Structures are given as structure tokens and as C-alpha cells.
Amino acid sequence: MSELVDRQTINALISGHYADPFALLGMHQTEAGLEVRALLPDASEVWVIETKTGRKCAQLTCIDPRGFFSAVVPRRKNPFRYQLAVTWHDQQNLIDDAYRFGPLLQDMETWLLAEGTHLRPYETMGAHSAVIDGVTGTRFILWAPNAQRVSVVGEFNFWDGRRHPMRFRRENGMWELFVPGAMNGQLYKYEIIDAHGQLRLKADPYAFEAQMRPQTASMICGLPEKVEMAEARKQANGFDKPISIYEVHLGSWRRHTDDNFWLSYKELEEQLIPYAVEMGFTHLELLPISEHPFDGSWGYQPLGLYAPTRRFGTRDEFRQFITAAHNAGLNVLLDWVPGHFPSDDFGLAKFDGSELYEHHDPREGYHQDWNTLIYNFGRREVSNFLAGNALYWMERFGIDGLRVDAVASMIYRDYSRKAGEWIPNEFGGRENLEAISFLRYTNRVLGEEADGSITVAEESTDYPGVTRPSEGGGLGFQYKWNLGWMHDTLDYMKQDPIYRRHHHNLMTFGMLYHYDENFVLPLSHDEVVHGKKSILDRMPGDAWQKFANLRAYYGWMWGFPGKKLLFMGNEFGQGREWNHDVSLDWHLLEGEDNWHNGVQRLVRDLNKTYRHFPAMHQLDFDPQGFEWLVVDDFDNSVFVFVRRDSEGNEMIVASNFTPVTRENYRFGINLPGGWREVLNTDSGHYHGSNTQNGTLVQSEPIASHKRDHSLSLTLPPLATIWLVREDAE
Template structure:
């Protein structure tokens, strides 16, 4: 090209506005010969070195004082491998030229990414340490179709956007560059000149590790090895398995007493894992894991979807924590947030100067409740980014499932919006058809690619088929949180017992719709914050009655059909609301035996019995597994039902939600025999009044409640009994 055009191109390149740096930089066969061009700001001398021989071929001339060098290799017309010997500030360095390497993204990867069907987009996108042509470095790929220029900046190039502009792949809007010498552990970002000509500095959406706030850089970090899912872990996720989930906020489960600082992943391995095992839980559900800028969001405004938070340690330490949980027999669930993301400038918002990951219209793209952006689920690349993320956590970290946050906010266009603040779908309805399609696709993908893993939906409406397969017009989740059951039963329990007779239906209604979905019964973090008070503090009466009510309620819950979930602190009846900035009140368990110890012992016993007695979990979603024995005694606030396993073994759950002992309370049963009292929430062991049935109850040949046999029970005050039928 002409000298005039040379200077124009050099000016554009140095100013960061040259869209195709590979057409200018590197080695090119021209009419002038085999020409090598390099942009090396602050360099004083540059030599071209033939790699195979180590011989100096030519010294490049400095054509621009800002660092542009160029020269023609004499007597050579065929490209060869070369390096650059560069002198900076009197010191010579031998480097490989990033602009001598060819395209990076394979044709099939490019096709699948553009189509939005790449199962593992994280294997192509982001920063991957690798060796190309015997040269060690890092391959960077980012999606920014409307950007005018994208550069990699980081610790390896003085954060200078002039040094490493990327190649644009026009066919799918990604930018790529292999940077020799960029290595694991170094920090980086992408510097963009966006569609509007504005300079932006963005973290990598596919970063596998990131700095902890307030710093925001991404970190070069190779993919972790795949974690195979054992058959035992698959069985532990089954519909007929006992699933008791301990929901944990890692930053406030326990803190150092001297400085109120978080426990590390290693300390959580040493303390949380054995505690959960001792308490009998089967699953840990972890929050906050995805990297996020604001502690107070509890992780629900993530910007590092592929990066575990650095708050508690490194990624490898987190992997070791999950491995230790598996070794101890615990399955691990991730609290996953694909519904929205914050608008911090270093993140996804207006990534290339356009609404790339989000919607441009705030009626579709802005979440009013949380001041966040809503993903554009109709965009193939966005759907691929999120669905791939789901598989990433399961395949690469060994998570056994995902609890998906705020599903209702995703599937309804009018969620928390007034008339005129939302846009109907193509058919004029309120459903977000693109979000529905995304959820079905993600669940289908996990079901076929990661068999044995599960997803659990926090979905607060009566949307049909949340936990039914996509081929049955469902959303494809394995389980759904039963928020209706949770609200109804807590509304009942907070009532003074004298008024409970008028609201008996709150405890019985849940079974009428129970078989519509595969339900989890959640007593989650959402129920102990924002002025709702702790579960203990929501119980009526004096201190004795509060604890008795809570013990009776937990025992009812663990007997009722559906999998179980308790948020941390609930298991020992924390008295105050949860505060994410401080530890749970473990001091309540210090010193002499007290009511808190009693609740903790009860939850431990509930968990172990729940796991040991198949009748309590095997037929959770089969009507054969449940039968009311007494459902209509509102006057006495008594409820009795039976749970069965596949072979007909039975356990009776009997609750008395008044402070009055019911002596000789007759209950009709289907079988003659002996019933052993395996749990009594009023037992002295749990700091109750120790009223009960002396351990054993015998049936009588007396018909009652439409059944041929019956037995006379002593129902303790504010208590629940479990009676296991002895099979002879």
C-alpha cells in the first residue's frame, strides 16, 4: 500500500480504531517482499529472529515514534516461524509475535456458537491457557458483534489497549487472539471501542476466576477437570430418595469471632461439611457462589456466572470443598440465578455499546424490583451462554443440581409490572415464551447430557407443569418449591392456638394439589429476613410454647409428603432474623443444655429417621404413599395421617396444635398390630413436657373413622408424634 495509506493505517492502529489488526501486523508477503510489521510502544530496537536457527534476519525500522516498526526480510518469499528480539529501556526480551498465528475458533465451534446450540460454549469462549505451534500462551475469545475494536489488556501488556487488538470473526461476531506468554493467574480484561465509539473496559463474561470486589478484573484460569457423577450421587437425587437440604449462605454460616471475617473454603470444609453430616442432611444448597459485586445481594446479582466467588478462597479450594462434601456423602446444589444481572459498567450491560445480553426496551429488559437487567432469552447466543453455564457447574465442579431462583419473574412478562409497563408476547399473552423455551432447553440438555443431576424451581405461581417434562408441555424441572404450602402452614402456626380451629384448612389444603408437581417443602432464607422475623419468633405464646410449636411444626413438615429444605439457623431455632453480615448465633448452643439444643437434637433425629424409614420418602409423589386418618377435627386442631412405602409399611404422623393434652384420642387405622412411638416432639430429650404413649400403642378391634380398627393415643400439647407399625 502507499506511504500515505501506511500512515493512515498506522494512525488508526495506534489510536485504537483499526478494526482488522491482522491485515496490518505480523508477517505478510507484499510487492515489496516478505514484510514484518509490529506495534511495540516504548521499544527502542526490534530484530526479527528465525526461530529454527536463532539467527537475526533483519532489524525493523521504527516508522512511527509511537512504536510502529516495519521491515522487509531480504531474500525470503515464504513465511517462516519467527520471534522478535525487543529492547525496552535498555533490556532485550525475546517474544513471540501474537500476529503470526492463524485463526483460533474451529469451524464447528463457530457454527454452533452462532446457532446457539453449543453444549459447552465455555470450552471455546473466554481465556484458555494453551500451547500453539510449540508456544505457550493464552487464547482469548469474546462475543461483541457491534464493537468497532476489541483488545485484550492485562498484566502481560501493561493494561495497554494498543498492544493486543483482536481479530474479528465476522461470521459470528466474536473476537479472538492468542497472546504468547500470557499465563495462568494473570489478570485481564477486554478493552472495547463500542458501537457508539465509546471506550469500555469489560470483564470476561466467561471468566473462570475473577478478582474479589471492589476489584473487577478477570483471571486467566484453565478449565477444571470434569467431575464424574457417581451412581450413589445419582440415587441420592431420585424422586424416591430422602432429600433433606441444608441451605447455607457461606458468608454468614459461621464467622471468626475475633474479627467477624468469613470462613475460608478450607475452613468450611473442616466445619460445615461434618456438621451437615452429623445433622443428617443429605444435600447442601450453597449461596452465594457466582462472583457478584455487592455482598448485600446475597449473590442474587451475579456478574461472574462462570467464576466461583473469591470471598472465601480460590477456585481450586472451592473444588476441594465440593469434593470433600461428596466424600462425606453429601450432594451439593448451586443456587443459580439466570433471570437477571446488575448493570455495573464492567459487566454485561451494554457490553458492546448495544443491548447485547439484555433487552433494549426497559419494559422487557429492566427488572423494577431489583434494578437489574433481564436477559434477552430470545437471543440464541444468550440462551447458549446461560444453558452452557448450567452444564458447566455440574460437569466441571461436580454440583449435583441447580436451585433456579425467581422462575416466576422469568416466565411472566408482567411480573411485578403495572398495566402499560410490559409488552405482550407474540400472541398477546403475558407469558415470556422465550424464557419458557430457554428453561425447557436447559432442563432437557441437563437431563440428556448430565443424567442424574436435578434442577429445582423457586416458582411462586400456579404455572402448570413446572416439574413435568418438556415433551408433556412442562418446564422440565425435577422439583418445584412448594411456596403455597410454606405460606399456608406458617400462617397457621403463627396463630394463637385458640384461633387455629377456624383456619384448619391451611394445614390440609396442600395435599389437594400435592400430586400436580414434585414438591420440595422450603423453609428458606426468604422466610427469616425483611421483618418477617425468625421462625421461632413467629410462633405464638411464651418461650415454652414458641419452642413447642416450632418442634411440632418441624415434625409435621418432615412427615408430610415432599422433599425437605431448612435454611441454616432454623435447625437450632435462631431467635433473631438472619443477618448476612454476621455469624449465626452459635452462642445459643453454648453452656448448659437448653431449648435450642432440644430443637437441634430434634432436627437431627428427624433427618435420620426420615432417611431410615422408606415410608417417609419413597412414595412422596404417589398417592399410595399418603392417607388422611383424621383431617376434619378442626375443633381440637388435631391432624393425623399415614405414610406408606411401596411394600405397604406404614408410619402414622399425629399432630396436636393446641397446648391441651388429648388423652385417649381414638384414631381409626387400617391394620391390627403394634405401633412404636419412634418420635415425640414433646419428649424430654427435646425439652418438652415428656407426655406420650410410653413407647408403644396397640390397636383395638374397635371401628373408628370408617376403618375396622383403631387405637387410643395420648396426644401431647403442641406436639407431633411419629408411630411406626411393627411388622411381625
């Protein structure tokens, strides 16, 4: 036995407490000569083979029956390329020794990862197929600075942590190893002896594909090819463009009728995409598809941020789904969850025995509402992991934008906490300065590296400048969900029409702050669960009135400034709350023509009309694009406003939120001429009472509402109508 390899060292190596396997294993120049050492449990015979000639150079001696072999190569002084001929159970295998390869991380990578400014950490971290020195295998790199030992285990080494302990890079807390022969499609994990000596088996935070629950292993697979963002997709995200988003939970949009099982990515490509196109939507928004252990979280508790869920197929099938959407003219947004993560043992929690990704103090690191852990945004490697993930979806999948979940919970330290349950920032305030910096940095990176993509904030407070550039003190999002508008208008609509006169301002209040941000008007999944009822079921009255109210509300929503978002099922007036375990109630559209068909036709026509007329979307965030014509008719619950495009063309939106037909309703207008109804939510086509205004209504030089010309219209009961000047079409 070599002087350098004593029994104590071998014991430490085999027990997993020898932190520098490369100092011991592989080929080394020693005083005794050129020595080769290998740890090969269960091997009976080992030979050193010179790669160049294929000649046997030396037979290794079994120093320890647990599989430690060593030999001095006779007559050789300088290191050379070699392989090991290993006999296991009477069968000889020729393998490359993982411990003959040098360090993997380059100096610049090491610096950027430690600094937290690596734009694409996923190109370095995780498992990547590689050819090194002519040998094909996989390079593994993991951040676990407080671990005592890390081994990569998988199908390529019998899940045996003794076989492939990794090299520790003390300068940045990374562990690395090139494993010859490990190939795409094989499963793996990291076996960690943590800071406290406890054995942990962890999935790869940077895994690009993972097993579906209840299995938890990561899968070796190459990075997807980059996807260039076509100019048409960039334009479709613009502030002056029509944006109508169909929000979808892939697992419950539609299911197989025979077994209630999910549709695959391929089936969704064939069914969901044509449906969204036919309905006139411009964007699909998918509830989180990053791998997650619990179906009931709807994806909002992810543990595989870089891995599309296997519930519906492979990663490449998901990429094809995105490509098909683009080919059909749809942009795709992903719900993205950088605020918190679940505490499952195989995931990020106490990753190396320390609170590595989360905070140590539960007042900073624990979400009481969701029983999850909060990312430590102040740790550079953590914020880099998350910001890199945002760019990953844009560049590698062609995602057109991210809707960022629960931003308010990120930017406030006292979010949903009582006094004494949170820790102030360094200045004594309630803002989470580290999270704010992270959001600004991420949005800035996406703006520079993924030009044309967008981020949309779900932010439920009045935090200033959410959609203002980060350089000017904003958070740098392009859009923000207008949750205030949503709550106010739904509160109004749930009132019996006889009482709506007392709540009139709920419908007008949104314009007082509309230009503070770039808003999306959301009727999202959150509004049809947890006992809130469906949107249809919130409407008052009998069945006829419920559907009329819903149609009038949709007409108002599509007419109001701001981009649109509708959760699946709302487009045909589903009566039940959403249930993630079953399909939408598509049977409501079967059989004879009914109210649900009418709502579906209305939403389709709203989308197509909204997209056709620039006045309805071009100046959403410009005060020139909107003007009240009737704002204070409390007694009649009537609202009338103008939408305007950059050339001055106008459209009129008029809503009557009572079941009383308003005959000869006169209001002042800006542009005299002939006006024609282009949409009427009371149309018989939508199962309304079919009260209409005929083909054309001429204005009259009669002063009204401080204007010289006016229109006299019939306003249908519980309805919204859109009108366009005849010469403006």
C-alpha cells in the same frame, strides 16, 4: 514506508479504530517483498529472528515514534516462523508475535456458537491456555458483535489496549487472539471501543476465576477437570429417596470470633460438612457462589457466572470443598440465577455499546424490584451462555443440582408490573416464550449430558407442569419449591392456638394439589429476613409455647409428603432474623442444656428417622404413599395421616396444635397391631413436657373413622408424634 501502510492507517491502528489488525500487523507478502510489521510502544530496537536457526533476519525500522515498526526481510519470499527481539529501556526481550498466528475458531465452533447450540461454549469462549505452533500462551475469544475494536489487556501487556487488538470474525460477531506468553494466574480484561466510539473496560463473561470486589479483573486459569457423577450421588437425588436440604449462606454460617471475618472454603470443609452430616442432612444447598460485586445481594446479583467467588478462597479450594462433601456422603446444590444481572459498568450491561445481553426496551429488560437487567433469552448467544453455565457447574465442579432462582419472574412478562409497563408476547399473551424455551432447553441438556443431576424451581405461581418433561409441554424441572404450602402452614402456625380451628384448612389444602408437581417443602432464607422475623419468633405464646410450636411444626413438616429444606439457624431455633453480615447465633447452644439444644436434637432425629423409614419418603409423589386418618377435627386442631412405602408398610403421623393434652384420642387405622412411638416432639430430650405413650400401643377392634380397628393415644400438647407398627421395623 510501504504503500500499504500510510500515516492514516497507522493513526487508525494506534487510536484503536482499525478493525482488522491482522491485515496490517505480522508478516505479509507484498510487492516490495516479505514484510514484517509490529506495534511495540516504547521499544527502541526490534529485530526479526528466524525461530529455526535463531539468526537475525532483519532490523525493523521505527516508522512512527508511537511504536510502529516495519521492515522488508531481504532475500526471503516465503513466510517462516519468527520471533521478535525487542529492546525496551536497554533490556532485550525475545517475544513471539501474536500476529503471526492464524484464526482460532474452527468452522464447527463458529456454526454452533452462532446457532446457540454449543453444549459447552465455555470450552471455546473466554481465556484458555494453549500451545500453538510450539508456542505457549493463552487464546482469548469474546462475543461483542457491535464493537468497533476489542483489545485484550492485562498483566502481560501493561494493560495497554494498543498492544493486542483482536481479530474480528464477522460471521458470528466474535473477537479472537492468541497471546504468546500470557499465562495462568495473570489478570486481564477486554478494552472495547463500543458501537458509539466510547471506551469500555469489561471483565470476561466466561472468566473461570475473577478478582473479589471491589476489584473486577478476570484471571487466566485453565478449565477444571471433569468430575464424573458417581452412581450413589445420582441415586441420592431420586424421587423415592430421602432428601433433606440444609440451605447455607457461606459468608454467615459461622465467622471468626475475633474479627467477624468469613471462614475459608478450607475451614468450611472442616466445620460445615461434618456438622451437616452429624445433623443428618442429605444435601447442602449453597446460596449463589458465582462472583458478585455486592455482599448485600447474597449472591443473587452475579456478574461472574463461571467464577466461584474469591471471598472464601480460590476456585480449586471450592472444588475441594465439593469433593469433601461428596466424600462425606452429601450432595451439593447451587442456587443459580439466570434471570437477571446487575448493571455495573465492568459487567454485561451495554457490553459492546448495545444492549447485547439485555433487552433494549426497559419494559422487557429492567427488573423494577431488584434494579437489575433481564437477559434477552431470545438471543441465541445469550441463552447459550446461560445454558452452558448450568452444565459447567455439573461437569467441572461435580455439582449435583441447581436451584433456579425466581423462575416466575422469568416466565411472565408482566411479573411485578402494572398495565402498560410490559410488552405482550407475539400472540398477545403474558408468557415469556423465549424464557420458557430457554428453561426447557437447559433442563433437557442437563438431563442428557449430566444424567442424575437435578434442577429445582423456585416458582411462586401455579404455572402448569413445572416438573413435567419438556417433551410433554412441561418446563422439565425435577422438583419445585412448594411456596404455597410454606405460606399456608406458616400462616396457620402464627395463629394463637385458640383460633386455629378457624384456619384448619390451611394445613390440609396442600394435599389438594400435591400430586401436580414434585415438591420440596422449603423454609428458606427468604422466610427469615426483611421484617418477617425468624421462624421461631413467628410462633405464638410464651417461650415454652414458641419452642413447642416450632417442634410440632417441624415434626409435621418432616412427616408431610415432599422433600425437605431448612435454612441454616432454623435447625436450632435462632431467635433473630438472619443477618448476612454476622455469624449465626451459635452461642445459643453454649452453656447449660436449653430449648435451642432441644430443637437441634429434634431436627437431627427427624432427619435420621425420616431417612431410616422408607414409608416417610419413598412414595412422596405417589397417591399410595399418603392417606388422611383424621382430617376434619377442627375443634381439637388435630391432624392424623399415614405415610406408606411400596411394600405397604405404614407409619402414622399425629399432630396436636393446641396446648391441651388429648387423652384417649381415638382414630381408625388400616393395619391392626402394636404401634410404637419412634419420635415425639414433646419428649423431654427436646425440652418438651415429656408426655408420651409408653413403649407400645395395641390397636383395638373398635370401629372409628370408617375403619374396623383403631388406636387410642395420648396426644401431647403442641406436639407431633410418629408411630411405626412393631413388625414393620
